[in-house]
Amino acid sequence: MKSSAGLHFKTYLLILLMVVFGPLGNVLLGKGMKRIGAVSIATPSDALDFLSRVVTSGTIWLGIGSLITFFLAYMLVLSWADYSYVQPASAVAYGMVALLAHFMLREVVTPMRWMGVLLICLGVLVVGHTPPRTTEPS
Amino acid sequence: MRDIIFYLLIIGAGTGGELCVTRAMKAVGEVKDFRPAALVGIITRALRVSWMWAGLTLMGTAFFCLLAVLSRENVSFVVPVTALSYGAGALGGKFFLGEQVTPRRWAGVFLVCIGVTIVIMGRR
Numbered sequence: 698m699k700s701s702a703g704l705h706f707k708t709y710l711l712i713l714l715m716v717v718f719g720p721l722g723n724v725l726l727g728k729g730m731k732r733i734g735a736v737s738i739a740t741p742s743d744a745l746d747f748l749s750r751v752v753t754s755g756t757i758w759l760g761i762g763s764l765i766t767f768f769l770a771y772m773l774v775l776s777w778a779d780y781s782y783v784q785p786a787s788a789v790a791y792g793m794v795a796l797l798a799h800f801m802l803r804e805v806v807t808p809m810r811w812m813g814v815l816l817i818c819l820g821v822l823v824v825g826h827t828p829p830r831t832t833e834p835s
Numbered sequence: 836m837r838d839i840i841f842y843l844l845i846i847g848a849g850t851g852g853e854l855c856v857t858r859a860m861k862a863v864g865e866v867k868d869f870r871p872a873a874l875v876g877i878i879t880r881a882l883r884v885s886w887m888w889a890g891l892t893l894m895g896t897a898f899f900c901l902l903a904v905l906s907r908e909n910v911s912f913v914v915p916v917t918a919l920s921y922g923a924g925a926l927g928g929k930f931f932l933g934e935q936v937t938p939r940r941w942a943g944v945f946l947v948c949i950g951v952t953i954v955i956m957g958r959r
Binding site: 720723724726727728730731733734735736738747751757791794795798799802804806807809810812813814815816817818819820821822823824825826827 | 899901902903905906907909910911912913914915918921937939940942943944945946947948949950951952953954955956957
Protein backbone atom coordinates (compact mmCIF):
# COMPACT_ATOMS: atom_id res chain seq x y z
CA MET A 698 0.00 0.00 0.00
CA LYS A 699 1.32 3.46 -0.93
CA SER A 700 2.06 5.72 2.03
CA SER A 701 1.18 9.03 0.41
CA ALA A 702 -0.78 11.58 2.44
CA GLY A 703 -3.52 11.60 -0.18
CA LEU A 704 -4.04 7.84 0.09
CA HIS A 705 -4.20 8.06 3.88
CA PHE A 706 -6.66 10.94 3.68
CA LYS A 707 -9.10 9.17 1.37
CA THR A 708 -8.81 5.95 3.40
CA TYR A 709 -9.65 7.76 6.67
CA LEU A 710 -12.44 9.70 4.96
CA LEU A 711 -14.10 6.55 3.60
CA ILE A 712 -13.74 4.67 6.92
CA LEU A 713 -15.32 7.69 8.64
CA LEU A 714 -18.21 7.51 6.13
CA MET A 715 -18.59 3.78 6.92
CA VAL A 716 -18.59 4.32 10.68
CA VAL A 717 -21.17 7.11 10.42
CA PHE A 718 -23.52 5.91 7.68
CA GLY A 719 -23.74 2.19 8.58
CA PRO A 720 -25.03 2.76 12.14
CA LEU A 721 -27.03 5.83 11.04
CA GLY A 722 -28.81 3.68 8.44
CA ASN A 723 -29.78 1.11 11.07
CA VAL A 724 -30.97 3.80 13.49
CA LEU A 725 -33.06 5.49 10.77
CA LEU A 726 -34.60 2.11 9.86
CA GLY A 727 -35.41 1.66 13.56
CA LYS A 728 -36.97 5.13 13.77
CA GLY A 729 -39.01 4.59 10.60
CA MET A 730 -40.30 1.21 11.76
CA LYS A 731 -41.21 2.56 15.20
CA ARG A 732 -43.36 5.19 13.46
CA ILE A 733 -45.04 2.53 11.31
CA GLY A 734 -45.71 0.44 14.42
CA ALA A 735 -45.70 -3.29 15.13
CA VAL A 736 -46.39 -5.26 11.96
CA SER A 737 -48.34 -8.43 11.41
CA ILE A 738 -47.62 -10.43 8.25
CA ALA A 739 -49.94 -13.34 8.95
CA THR A 740 -51.79 -13.01 5.62
CA PRO A 741 -50.70 -11.86 2.12
CA SER A 742 -52.78 -8.66 2.48
CA ASP A 743 -50.98 -7.91 5.78
CA ALA A 744 -47.64 -8.37 4.01
CA LEU A 745 -48.72 -6.04 1.16
CA ASP A 746 -49.92 -3.44 3.68
CA PHE A 747 -46.55 -3.69 5.50
CA LEU A 748 -44.66 -3.30 2.21
CA SER A 749 -46.70 -0.26 1.14
CA ARG A 750 -46.12 1.43 4.52
CA VAL A 751 -42.37 0.72 4.27
CA VAL A 752 -41.94 2.11 0.73
CA THR A 753 -43.89 5.29 1.56
CA SER A 754 -41.79 6.12 4.63
CA GLY A 755 -39.24 8.89 4.06
CA THR A 756 -37.24 7.86 7.13
CA ILE A 757 -36.91 4.30 5.82
CA TRP A 758 -35.65 5.63 2.47
CA LEU A 759 -33.13 7.84 4.31
CA GLY A 760 -32.01 4.70 6.17
CA ILE A 761 -31.69 2.72 2.93
CA GLY A 762 -29.74 5.66 1.40
CA SER A 763 -27.38 5.69 4.40
CA LEU A 764 -26.82 1.93 4.14
CA ILE A 765 -26.11 2.23 0.39
CA THR A 766 -23.58 5.04 1.16
CA PHE A 767 -21.97 2.75 3.76
CA PHE A 768 -21.82 -0.14 1.29
CA LEU A 769 -20.31 2.01 -1.50
CA ALA A 770 -17.66 3.41 0.89
CA TYR A 771 -16.90 -0.15 2.07
CA MET A 772 -16.52 -1.47 -1.49
CA LEU A 773 -14.38 1.51 -2.58
CA VAL A 774 -11.99 1.42 0.38
CA LEU A 775 -11.50 -2.34 -0.05
CA SER A 776 -10.30 -1.72 -3.60
CA TRP A 777 -6.96 -0.39 -2.21
CA ALA A 778 -6.86 -0.95 1.57
CA ASP A 779 -6.34 -4.30 3.32
CA TYR A 780 -9.48 -6.04 4.56
CA SER A 781 -7.85 -6.54 7.99
CA TYR A 782 -7.22 -2.77 8.16
CA VAL A 783 -10.81 -1.84 7.25
CA GLN A 784 -12.72 -4.62 9.02
CA PRO A 785 -12.23 -3.34 12.63
CA ALA A 786 -14.39 -0.39 11.61
CA SER A 787 -17.35 -2.76 11.74
CA ALA A 788 -16.54 -3.32 15.42
CA VAL A 789 -16.82 0.40 16.14
CA ALA A 790 -20.22 0.35 14.38
CA TYR A 791 -21.83 -1.64 17.22
CA GLY A 792 -20.81 1.03 19.71
CA MET A 793 -21.99 3.77 17.33
CA VAL A 794 -25.43 2.14 17.01
CA ALA A 795 -25.83 2.14 20.79
CA LEU A 796 -24.69 5.80 21.02
CA LEU A 797 -26.94 6.98 18.17
CA ALA A 798 -29.91 4.99 19.53
CA HIS A 799 -29.37 6.66 22.92
CA PHE A 800 -29.04 10.22 21.63
CA MET A 801 -31.29 10.18 18.53
CA LEU A 802 -34.04 7.78 19.61
CA ARG A 803 -33.79 8.33 23.40
CA GLU A 804 -33.43 4.59 23.91
CA VAL A 805 -32.34 3.49 27.37
CA VAL A 806 -29.06 1.58 26.98
CA THR A 807 -28.44 -0.22 30.26
CA PRO A 808 -24.89 -0.75 31.65
CA MET A 809 -25.35 -4.50 30.97
CA ARG A 810 -26.16 -3.78 27.30
CA TRP A 811 -23.09 -1.51 27.05
CA MET A 812 -20.99 -4.35 28.47
CA GLY A 813 -22.42 -6.77 25.88
CA VAL A 814 -21.75 -4.27 23.07
CA LEU A 815 -18.17 -3.79 24.34
CA LEU A 816 -17.57 -7.56 24.25
CA ILE A 817 -19.03 -7.75 20.73
CA CYS A 818 -16.66 -4.94 19.63
CA LEU A 819 -13.72 -6.83 21.18
CA GLY A 820 -14.77 -10.08 19.48
CA VAL A 821 -15.08 -8.38 16.08
CA LEU A 822 -11.63 -6.80 16.60
CA VAL A 823 -10.12 -10.23 17.36
CA VAL A 824 -11.77 -11.67 14.23
CA GLY A 825 -10.35 -8.72 12.27
CA HIS A 826 -6.81 -9.55 13.40
CA THR A 827 -6.84 -12.96 11.69
CA PRO A 828 -5.62 -13.54 8.11
CA PRO A 829 -8.20 -12.10 5.69
CA ARG A 830 -7.61 -14.88 3.11
CA THR A 831 -7.22 -18.58 3.92
CA THR A 832 -8.13 -20.01 0.51
CA GLU A 833 -6.22 -19.94 -2.78
CA PRO A 834 -7.58 -17.42 -5.33
CA SER A 835 -9.52 -19.26 -8.09
CA MET B 836 -41.62 -17.46 19.17
CA ARG B 837 -42.38 -15.33 16.09
CA ASP B 838 -39.51 -12.97 16.98
CA ILE B 839 -37.11 -15.90 17.37
CA ILE B 840 -38.01 -16.99 13.81
CA PHE B 841 -37.38 -13.44 12.56
CA TYR B 842 -33.98 -13.28 14.32
CA LEU B 843 -33.04 -16.71 12.93
CA LEU B 844 -34.00 -15.49 9.44
CA ILE B 845 -32.02 -12.23 9.85
CA ILE B 846 -28.93 -14.17 10.91
CA GLY B 847 -29.42 -17.29 8.74
CA ALA B 848 -30.73 -15.67 5.54
CA GLY B 849 -28.42 -12.66 5.92
CA THR B 850 -25.31 -14.78 6.37
CA GLY B 851 -26.47 -17.32 3.76
CA GLY B 852 -27.00 -14.43 1.35
CA GLU B 853 -23.51 -13.04 1.97
CA LEU B 854 -21.98 -16.50 1.50
CA CYS B 855 -23.86 -16.97 -1.80
CA VAL B 856 -22.75 -13.51 -3.02
CA THR B 857 -19.13 -14.33 -1.99
CA ARG B 858 -19.33 -17.62 -3.91
CA ALA B 859 -20.72 -15.79 -6.96
CA MET B 860 -17.96 -13.14 -6.82
CA LYS B 861 -15.30 -15.86 -6.47
CA ALA B 862 -16.74 -17.40 -9.65
CA VAL B 863 -16.56 -14.00 -11.39
CA GLY B 864 -12.90 -13.60 -10.35
CA GLU B 865 -10.79 -10.92 -8.72
CA VAL B 866 -11.73 -7.35 -9.67
CA LYS B 867 -8.65 -5.49 -10.95
CA ASP B 868 -10.14 -2.85 -13.24
CA PHE B 869 -12.25 -0.22 -11.43
CA ARG B 870 -13.17 1.91 -14.45
CA PRO B 871 -16.97 2.41 -14.72
CA ALA B 872 -17.31 0.43 -17.98
CA ALA B 873 -15.35 -2.49 -16.50
CA LEU B 874 -17.45 -2.40 -13.31
CA VAL B 875 -20.69 -2.57 -15.37
CA GLY B 876 -19.24 -5.63 -17.15
CA ILE B 877 -18.37 -7.26 -13.81
CA ILE B 878 -21.87 -6.62 -12.41
CA THR B 879 -23.43 -8.07 -15.59
CA ARG B 880 -21.23 -11.17 -15.29
CA ALA B 881 -22.09 -11.49 -11.60
CA LEU B 882 -25.81 -11.33 -12.36
CA ARG B 883 -25.42 -14.31 -14.73
CA VAL B 884 -24.24 -16.46 -11.80
CA SER B 885 -27.19 -18.21 -10.13
CA TRP B 886 -25.50 -17.95 -6.69
CA MET B 887 -25.82 -14.15 -6.98
CA TRP B 888 -29.61 -14.36 -7.39
CA ALA B 889 -29.85 -16.82 -4.49
CA GLY B 890 -27.75 -14.41 -2.40
CA LEU B 891 -29.80 -11.32 -3.28
CA THR B 892 -33.06 -13.17 -2.51
CA LEU B 893 -31.76 -14.29 0.89
CA MET B 894 -30.40 -10.82 1.73
CA GLY B 895 -33.74 -9.24 0.75
CA THR B 896 -35.55 -11.69 3.06
CA ALA B 897 -33.18 -10.81 5.91
CA PHE B 898 -33.72 -7.06 5.30
CA PHE B 899 -37.54 -7.30 5.57
CA CYS B 900 -37.26 -9.49 8.68
CA LEU B 901 -34.98 -6.81 10.17
CA LEU B 902 -37.63 -4.17 9.45
CA ALA B 903 -40.32 -6.34 11.07
CA VAL B 904 -38.24 -6.79 14.23
CA LEU B 905 -37.31 -3.08 14.36
CA SER B 906 -41.03 -2.24 14.43
CA ARG B 907 -41.22 -3.85 17.90
CA GLU B 908 -37.72 -3.79 19.42
CA ASN B 909 -35.13 -1.10 20.15
CA VAL B 910 -32.36 -0.77 17.57
CA SER B 911 -29.75 -0.85 20.39
CA PHE B 912 -31.00 -4.39 21.15
CA VAL B 913 -31.60 -5.71 17.62
CA VAL B 914 -28.28 -4.72 16.00
CA PRO B 915 -26.03 -6.32 18.68
CA VAL B 916 -28.09 -9.55 18.50
CA THR B 917 -27.52 -9.70 14.74
CA ALA B 918 -23.76 -9.88 15.51
CA LEU B 919 -24.42 -13.63 15.93
CA SER B 920 -23.99 -13.65 12.16
CA TYR B 921 -20.22 -13.71 12.89
CA GLY B 922 -20.76 -17.22 14.31
CA ALA B 923 -22.96 -18.26 11.40
CA GLY B 924 -20.42 -16.71 8.99
CA ALA B 925 -17.52 -18.65 10.54
CA LEU B 926 -19.47 -21.92 10.26
CA GLY B 927 -20.61 -21.10 6.70
CA GLY B 928 -17.08 -20.04 5.68
CA LYS B 929 -15.69 -23.34 6.96
CA PHE B 930 -18.31 -25.73 5.59
CA PHE B 931 -19.67 -23.85 2.53
CA LEU B 932 -16.60 -22.00 1.23
CA GLY B 933 -13.86 -24.31 2.55
CA GLU B 934 -12.12 -21.53 4.50
CA GLN B 935 -9.76 -22.35 7.38
CA VAL B 936 -11.17 -20.79 10.54
CA THR B 937 -8.21 -20.26 12.87
CA PRO B 938 -8.47 -20.77 16.67
CA ARG B 939 -8.01 -17.01 17.07
CA ARG B 940 -10.98 -16.35 14.78
CA TRP B 941 -13.07 -18.86 16.76
CA ALA B 942 -12.00 -17.02 19.95
CA GLY B 943 -13.28 -13.74 18.45
CA VAL B 944 -16.57 -15.38 17.47
CA PHE B 945 -16.85 -16.79 21.01
CA LEU B 946 -16.41 -13.27 22.48
CA VAL B 947 -19.11 -11.96 20.13
CA CYS B 948 -21.47 -14.74 21.26
CA ILE B 949 -20.82 -13.94 24.95
CA GLY B 950 -21.49 -10.25 24.22
CA VAL B 951 -24.78 -11.09 22.46
CA THR B 952 -25.80 -13.35 25.36
CA ILE B 953 -25.20 -10.47 27.81
CA VAL B 954 -27.26 -8.10 25.61
CA ILE B 955 -30.13 -10.64 25.51
CA MET B 956 -29.93 -11.29 29.27
CA GLY B 957 -30.02 -7.53 29.93
CA ARG B 958 -33.20 -7.10 27.86
CA ARG B 959 -35.76 -5.05 29.78
